[in-house]
Amino acid sequence: MLSSLSVRARVGVSVAAMVLPLLALSATAVTALEGTLDRFADTADEAVEEALPLARLQTLVIQVERRGLSAILEPSPTAGADYQAARRQLQEAFGDLEGSELTEEGELVTTASARAEDAVRLLDAVLDRSAPTDGPSSAAVPQLSAIERSTEAALRALEEAEQLASADIVEEYQIAQQVQRRAVLWIVAVVLVGLVLAAAGGLHLTRVVLTPLRTLREAARRLGEGMLSHRVALPRRDEFGELGSAFNAMAGDLERSQAELTHHALHDAVTGLPNRVLLADRIRQALARSSRRGTQVALLLIDLDGFKAVNDTLGHTAGDEVLRSVADRLRLCLRPEDTAARLGGDEFAVLAEGETSAQVLGIGERILSCLRPAFVHDDRELFLTASIGIAFAVPGQDGAGEDLLRHADLAMYRAKAGGKDDLCVFDPTMHDVVEDRLRMSNELRGALDRGELALHYQPIYSIKGEPLVAVEALMRWNHPTRGAVPPSEFIPLAEANGVITTLGTWALDEACGQLRQWHDTVGTGAAGELQVSVNLSARQLADDGLADLVARTLARHDIAPHRLILEITESMMIHDVEATIRRLRELRDLGVQLAVDDFGTGYSSLGYLRQFPIDRIKIDKSFVDQLGTSQGRALAEGIINLAHSLALEPIAEGIEHEYQLAALDDLGCQLGQGYHFARPESPETITRRLAGQVQPAFTEAPA
Template structure:
């Protein structure tokens, strides 16, 4: 270090010099001595290490030749003003050591004066503070993030007392720092999470120091807020918990949107019950649970009777209100935890897996039927419906979702066919019937091309004279292995499969061909009736124009054709169906209302659609006696029809007594076994007499 000018320093001075030398050499601070021109006089080992040079490399060099720096202005100012010392912090980059990047140093610059008061040496010390500066910067950035972040933050101590919250937390929860300082975060609890939830949270924090999840808290105003919460633990140097930092994200709107999307996919918007998609998921879960436990479950399919008529007559708004009330009544018959779903339209489903409920399965079905037969008050209307229920059980009836649904549907179908307003359990006989229907449907697709379909004719005779002026064309299926298949068995299949359109067109052309044959024989008043399905009217777009064009091609007057329709078509009439009926009627084709009295009969239909014939159903003819109610009803229908200008045909006439009573009542025509069974065309021709120039009279047996 600097040597004293004294030639023989005293022992105390020597001791002081030795101490100074030791401090200089072994100081952890970087120490440098420059002359007044900034040339290196001496550096210590710490400085050499900091510069990554040998300690002797500095001698003979100027400080600012080795390390150009903006500090020279400070040095010059000290030299000029002879200030006792100056401290400052500067960033520095070592040009020959770019990998070190920017480093930060705290400088202390002290001038040493000679005996004349002039600066002889400059001594400066440096301490690298890079890590501290970076830590300070990190803290500054963290403080900025904490203060200005849009994410809510909270800091607690080791005892879970709140130390700090940021502005975003205040905006989210409504609490200020004064409200929460020193308090436990349970202050925000909503009560929607149970103790198991919080036990798992603290277990994760104690074991791993962090936790992440979603929960619902309560704001200061009492409203609920859904949050995604992340908690991280900060430990001290001894590994003990020092702080916990919690970050909150408000996901209330996100959860609400997700819930809306989920509801749209899984919940019926009208009744708020699970929809078909959600029901299948639930049924799959129940089946897997039952399979694991070796337990049973039951599926009930409920289909409303007469709902379509109500919906079509009173409108969809009334129908919707009725469905809401139906769902409520069914729910009232079940335990709260029982799954009830609306599969669509007027069809509902129930899953029962509780042992007690399974034992009371029939009682529950009867209770639902009774609840739905009680009249419904919807607005000004008093509505009456019933329900048909099909029941299938796992594992006795089915082992999969598809088979369980199919078998319950077959049981429901059987309940409807048996008269509705009842429930049926699935049986193997129902499965066989369903398989027969499926097989018949498949075979029916090729029946027309294979020439298996045939027209039979049943005569319609004048009540007074017995003259056969009309005949009804009836379809028969001569199955190659099953024999003669009843129309009651296959017409419904043809309608449900859509085959009725092609078959109906074939029947019309066969009937037209026979009508032309009769007219060619001179039977100018002969009429032939054909039954037209509602499916044909709704789905065959060109029915009226095509048929009228075909009659014109055959040179047949349209009034030779009578179309028989049921009241069901008129109940569900659309603008398109109405247009077809009016087109046919205006052209001269006559209309007969079949099965009158068995459905929703309305006098408005008879005039609105220009009905020509009213056909009394065989159910009123079957038990005709002179003192019976059926005779009174027949007389009333005949009188009403005549008042409206309609002719009446009575179906199912089998005895002379029935004929006599109908004749006395003023009926116009009769049809039934008294005249003849339906006959193949050749036999019908033989019955009439092939060469008869005019309508022959039949001897009524």
């Protein structure tokens, strides 16, 4: 029955079970103690009522005797009056005792009263016969002796009565002490019973309250230690039972939330594939199994070719949709025991165990094949390929898991550099290449201060053979031990380590300074209107202070703004389009001319060309190389016509043969550059060219 009560009711019952008996026993003890106190009060009252009157009577008897003898021996009105006053007091005192509750003492008091009256009567008689002045006669002497005897008899009776009264008081006191001892025993009994009840109540409260509290505390401790599967066993129907149920529900919610958080922490949010953290754990487990079984572990690192263009042109929503489709295709072309993971961005990985090298290469080929078909987004077909790097683990070596990822990454970049849509197996010599690139990157940081960098200039001529129109500034690195390092090698390193901004600022200042020097030394003619073209990096274009930098550089060298051409690539145009347009307009407002380099190789569209404030487009060498074919000629013609329709001036790059020059002239392209005219030259050579000492080569490039 108690189990169905609430904790409050059960605690109330426990407290009542302790308190009510204590109250009853305490009331009994208090009553007994009050009786003891009353008995002591009664005893004290009796002592006052019995002992004091008897003592007073003795005093009055002696006083009457003395005053009577005084009145007899020394007669005077005053002595007589005193005697009479004492006599009346004695009579009144005996009269007061007649109504008192004297028992055994009463007879003695009556005897004492009679003897006292005898003494008084004798005294009265002697006083009546005595002359006022002569004193007592000889006949009164016997009577004085009788008075003394009567007085002594009265005093003895009163003393005996007083002794009896004292004996009664002592007896009453002893009875009161017995009552007191019984009251003390009651109080001790109450204390003992209270202790027993308190102990019993404490045990009951412990079972009712403290035990479930300890259970809940232990459950909370385990929950805090991460044991989310622990549950509280409290099969009760009170508040603790409800609290236990609520605790179990909370633990269940936390366990589910923890499971969800763990899943999110180990899986990619877009594709649902394992992420880099889970892949690393799977690699560790696979390596441990391979050590025991002697099997091979392979990692295929997949990078999507062309995905960045999808993200930049169609947005992240389309990009996420493509990533999910890639994940679905990977699941379909892999075995259940293989692990497919997304590492981030457009990088995926596949972990394969127990396969031979040939089988792993087969997996890579299947992945390439399943990614080649078009991806569809909003009824639009998107074609992507993949570059795959493959690495095999060496079990038992420290850091084998990290090495596997690093080796696969190196192989993937080799596959991408080899033309994309291909796979490459890691070779130990790739390490040497990476270490060499790292050394070169560090050396590049100090190359400018060491004077190892210089600008060469490639002439831009009119295709019809007119004088030199412009020069393009091209950076060269003369390394003390490596020799001439091609720009295709060190420019990507500069962009990766961030030094490209410093190099770009230096190149802009150096080119403008050289243009001023040519103007001052050569004078009029071609040098007077010569333009210089400088390439901008993506980091420079992203800098809000670019226009101010260009304005200060032009002012420092006293260069007319229209003589400076700044070149950007198509890929730079599609990043943060609004900000890019704003910065280009700031440059255009200065009077600087803007050109798009390597046009046709990127992802710009007619819409982009119309939005951007550009003046020229430079036709990429790959289109010029195909001018000998009908398809190549048609592509070049389309680009040139597009430029003319947008009022842009086309410039052909990489002209190396006479037939290319003739074809470009027929298609309406008026400006060009390439080995057919001249290679990039030192400033001194350009100076002689401007002075007419060096003419365009107009020779065929070597086959």
